[in-house]
Ligand SMILES: [Zn+2]
């Protein structure tokens with residue numbers, strides 16, 4: 001299940017100041033439990049969608065925050081300066097044309113479904129995950 005090839009789905013932040021359109025298909029959808037996702041979202045994990053940068057058409061200008069990610073490379077998180085709603089992340093990730101969209105910012109987040117749980121080593125004891133999903137201690141190995 002996911003966004004069909006060529007299909008367009010919309011999303012945006014809580015207040016609506018920033019809107020976007022994604023063209024499918026997504027590369028992957030995962031639950032990420034890393035410490036930075038916990039701090040950035042205030043939750044146990046965040047649900048992320050991998051996209052090529054040219055698949056995201058953003059309207060409005062997000063604020064950004066950059067720090068060093070788990071891998072040592074810089075990671076930039078893009079969010080609405082008005083409502084704080086998280087939108088997407090770019091950085092030194094495998095494949096420099098990749099970005100990570102926050103699945104909950106889609107108008108209909110049910111268009112995707114997670115295929116894995118990553119950074120289990122940081123997961124909090126009270127978070128729950130689908131027992132059928134493959135789980136990885138850190139990044140999910142991917143062939144490119
Ligand atoms: Zn907003």
Ligand SMILES: [Zn+2]
Nearest residue numbers: 032033034037
């Ligand atoms: Zn994370």
